[in-house]
Amino acid sequence: MKKDIILAGVGGQGILSIAAIIGTAAVNAGLFLKQAEVHGMSQRGGDVQSHLRLSSEEIASDLIPGGKTDLIVSVEPMESLRYLPMLSPDGWLITNTEPFVNIPNYPDINKVISEIEAFPRHIALNAEHIAKDLGSVRSANIVMLGASSPFLDLDYNFLEDAIRNIFQNKGEELVKINIDAFKAGLKFSEENK
Amino acid sequence: MEHKLLLLGDEAIAQGAIDAGLSGIYAYPGTPSTEITEYVQRSKEAREKNIRSEWSANEKTAMETALGMSYAGKRAMACMKHVGLNVAADPFINSAITGAHGGLIVVSADDPSMHSSQNEQDSRFYGKFAMIPILEPSNQQEAYDMVHYGFNFSEKMKIPVLLRITTRLAHSRAGIKRNISKEQNKGGLHDNLKQFILLPAIARKQYKDLLNKQPEFEKASEESSFNKYIAGEDKKLGIIACGIANNYLMENYPDRKVPYPVLKICQYPFPKKIIEKIYDECDEILVLEDGYPLVEELLKGLLDKGKKIKGRLDGTIPRDGELNPNIVATALGKDFTKGNEIPEFIAGRPPSLCHGCSHNDTFLALNEAMSDYSKGRVFSDIGCYTLSALKPLESINSCVDMGASITMAIGASEGGLVPSVATIGDSTFAHSGITGLLDAVNNKSPITILILDNLTVAMTGGQKSSAFGKIEDICLGVGVEKEHIHIIKPLIKYHEENVKIIKEELVYNGVSVIIPRRECVQTLNKRMRAKHKIKTI
Ligand SMILES: Cc1ncc(C[n+]2csc(CCOP(=O)(O)OP(=O)(O)O)c2C)c(N)n1
Ligand code: SF4
Numbered sequence: 001m002k003k004d005i006i007l008a009g010v011g012g013q014g015i016l017s018i019a020a021i022i023g024t025a026a027v028n029a030g031l032f033l034k035q036a037e038v039h040g041m042s043q044r045g046g047d048v049q050s051h052l053r054l055s056s057e058e059i060a061s062d063l064i065p066g067g068k069t070d071l072i073v074s075v076e077p078m079e080s081l082r083y084l085p086m087l088s089p090d091g092w093l094i095t096n097t098e099p100f101v102n103i104p105n106y107p108d109i110n111k112v113i114s115e116i117e118a119f120p121r122h123i124a125l126n127a128e129h130i131a132k133d134l135g136s137v138r139s140a141n142i143v144m145l146g147a148s149s150p151f152l153d154l155d156y157n158f159l160e161d162a163i164r165n166i167f168q169n170k171g172e173e174l175v176k177i178n179i180d181a182f183k184a185g186l187k188f189s190e191e192n193k
Numbered sequence: 194m195e196h197k198l199l200l201l202g203d204e205a206i207a208q209g210a211i212d213a214g215l216s217g218i219y220a221y222p223g224t225p226s227t228e229i230t231e232y233v234q235r236s237k238e239a240r241e242k243n244i245r246s247e248w249s250a251n252e253k254t255a256m257e258t259a260l261g262m263s264y265a266g267k268r269a270m271a272c273m274k275h276v277g278l279n280v281a282a283d284p285f286i287n288s289a290i291t292g293a294h295g296g297l298i299v300v301s302a303d304d305p306s307m308h309s310s311q312n313e314q315d316s317r318f319y320g321k322f323a324m325i326p327i328l329e330p331s332n333q334q335e336a337y338d339m340v341h342y343g344f345n346f347s348e349k350m351k352i353p354v355l356l357r358i359t360t361r362l363a364h365s366r367a368g369i370k371r372n373i374s375k376e377q378n379k380g381g382l383h384d385n386l387k388q389f390i391l392l393p394a395i396a397r398k399q400y401k402d403l404l405n406k407q408p409e410f411e412k413a414s415e416e417s418s419f420n421k422y423i424a425g426e427d428k429k430l431g432i433i434a435c436g437i438a439n440n441y442l443m444e445n446y447p448d449r450k451v452p453y454p455v456l457k458i459c460q461y462p463f464p465k466k467i468i469e470k471i472y473d474e475c476d477e478i479l480v481l482e483d484g485y486p487l488v489e490e491l492l493k494g495l496l497d498k499g500k501k502i503k504g505r506l507d508g509t510i511p512r513d514g515e516l517n518p519n520i521v522a523t524a525l526g527k528d529f530t531k532g533n534e535i536p537e538f539i540a541g542r543p544p545s546l547c548h549g550c551s552h553n554d555t556f557l558a559l560n561e562a563m564s565d566y567s568k569g570r571v572f573s574d575i576g577c578y579t580l581s582a583l584k585p586l587e588s589i590n591s592c593v594d595m596g597a598s599i600t601m602a603i604g605a606s607e608g609g610l611v612p613s614v615a616t617i618g619d620s621t622f623a624h625s626g627i628t629g630l631l632d633a634v635n636n637k638s639p640i641t642i643l644i645l646d647n648l649t650v651a652m653t654g655g656q657k658s659s660a661f662g663k664i665e666d667i668c669l670g671v672g673v674e675k676e677h678i679h680i681i682k683p684l685i686k687y688h689e690e691n692v693k694i695i696k697e698e699l700v701y702n703g704v705s706v707i708i709p710r711r712e713c714v715q716t717l718n719k720r721m722r723a724k725h726k727i728k729t730i
Pocket of ligand 2: 044545549550551552577578651652713714715716
């Protein structure tokens with residue numbers, strides 16, 4: 001088993017939480033893992049990415065080679081397209097459709113969405129709306145994690161345990177909200193895959 | 194399966210140090226080194242073991258304090274980002290002459306590709322310059338293991354050891370096996386109490402000792418399990434891969450079998466005998482280094498009349514920037530798959546000040562106050578506020594090294610640029626601004642200094658600033674006149690008032706200090722969330 005994943009978004013959108021949950025689940029599943037994160041300057045509202053590599057064999061490079069990524073999971077639509085050169089010819093693009101506009105020259109969102117929809121293997125959902133309906137906009141990242149989960153080859157239980165693990169010291173209520181967010185994302189992907 | 198800890202390279206170093214009997218870690222924050230010290234600060238185990246871990250005012254004080262702990266016979270670590278080693282260079286180079294007593298490791302985290310830095314200098318040159326052993330882990334486990342080895346080696350050879358990492362290892366997570374547990378040293382002095390007195394007569398002797406240790410350092414590199422020669426059938430090429438470059442090399446061979454002989458170098462000085470072996474048996478040599486071409490340059494020599502050496506100097510690999518698996522593939526003449534192009538309408542997304550950041554309101558006021566003068570007068574420094582160089586603020590004209598805003602403003606004012614302005618963060622002021630302020634006061638320089646006090650070290654994630662609560666007293670103590678020190682509140686509702694104060698001080702023919710004070714919104718939010726959590730429990 002080998003999965004190379006790029007997590008993308010804007011600094012502050014919570015991609016490191018997604019990485020931490022998948023990472024914990026993978027380690028508990030007995031897999032090897034490498035996960036390169038971005039800290040520092042670009043965390044201030046710039047574009048951020050994390051390379052997440054899971055494998056049943058030992059992993060050499062912390063960075064995924066270009067054109068070898070199985071899955072781009074993006075919390076922001078334009079950011080999902082920034083990493084296309086990294087995506088393998090049979091890879092999946094999984095993205096939130098709610099734009100995060102903090103630059104004056106953000107492109108026409110319709111153009112961004114049609115580009116995503118033109119991509120043969122994609123899942124596009126408004127994670128913000130789904131999270132809001134569940135009562136916590138801040139869980140949009142976990143909705144995206146849920147949407148990516150059918151492609152991860154990780155047992156559901158490992159992922160749910162990892163979510164519990166990450167949120168448990170923030171209270172039972174947050175654990176529940178996030179598990180619901182996860183399930184909502186998962187459901188969307190199952191229905192639209 | 195055995196239990197593994199999922200740790201960043203930085204955290205692996207910290208855990209390695211805790212497990213190897215560390216007594217104190219000394220550091221000033223700096224990407225990508227910050228998480229080493231933060232891990233020790235958070236570690237329950239470190240607290241139980243009473244390991245000291247508070248931040249130092251700057252890298253020089255950190256290095257010197259670590260040396261003091263080594264003097265007292267305990268294991269100490271000093272951590273910094275690569276440019277921090279410039280600040281600590283004086284004690285660092287001299288610590289090679291004094292030697293160490295308790296194990297002393299200096300960690301320097303380099304940032305090839307300048308993800309969060311002003312340059313991409315390679316700390317291995319400093320290690321070579323100081324003539325001390327260097328360890329350069331290729332992965333997180335090796336980072337963990339090397340700390341233990343490094344402390345033992347440092348004590349055995351009575352020498353500080355440099356541990357060099359790069360951003361990618363520092364900020365990448367992998368599973369770590371813990372395999373050491375050592376008590377802290379009891380402490381006690383070295384037999385030779387003159388060792389640390391670098392008077393010329395003693396220093397000459399100590400320096401000779403250092404020179405005499407070189408063959409032993411080299412022998413250790415040759416015998417080190419971190420350096421490995423791996424045989425290969427095809428002798429048309431030999432590959433020397435340093436540190437993390439090994440992983441990028443192996444990534445290109447899914448079965449991990451490289452057809453060429455490979456020399457993995459993770460400990461220096463250079464293991465000359467093994468280098469000689471691969472050099473002699475192969476037609477050409479490819480050198481892979483995540484940093485400057487240190488090994489490559491030495492192998493090539495000044496005249497480059499020997500074997501063909503491929504790497505960053507002959508263009509096989511780009512001269513600057515971080516390595517990655519594809520760059521290495523290209524160097525090996527291998528093809529790799531490419532994904533689709535980035536659509537041309539995708540816009541860049543540079544970092545920017547957070548919504549509600551106090552720096553934004555300060556620079557809006559400064560921009561307006563400066564509108565009466567010609568452009569190019571605002572010297573700045575390093576921190577979140579450096580982002581005011583970008584659109585829409587475009588307020589500042591320099592960012593060189595920590596503290597340089599004040600001193601450059603002095604020089605520029607003496608060169609005729611009156612008024613000149615310096616903008617410097619509270620932590621940067623504590624790090625390296627105070628001595629510059631003293632120069633300004635002694636010179637009676639016609640400059641206006643804005644000390645941007647957001648009550649934290651924001652850029653690196655909100656650490657405690659060592660000038661916290663002391664800034665006015667420091668300025669008064671250094672000799673700034675009381676009536677030319679102002680504290681303002683950087684909020685839009687006080688904009689007019691703030692502009693007026695800045696304008697008045699710009700025309701004063703002497704040193705003025707204005708302190709815009711308002712907490713960073715990120716640390717404020719963090720504090721509020723923590724408070725809220727306590728309430729709801
Ligand atoms: C010699 C050196 N050490 C450390 C750093 C890393 N660094 C960059 S900005 C910064 C913090 C600046 O804090 P402050 O001056 O308070 O400004 P703020 O980010 O809070 O606005 C640090 C530690 C550096 N660039 N150079
Ligand atoms: S982290 Fe704090 S200081 Fe930095 S940009 Fe954000 S609000 Fe401003």
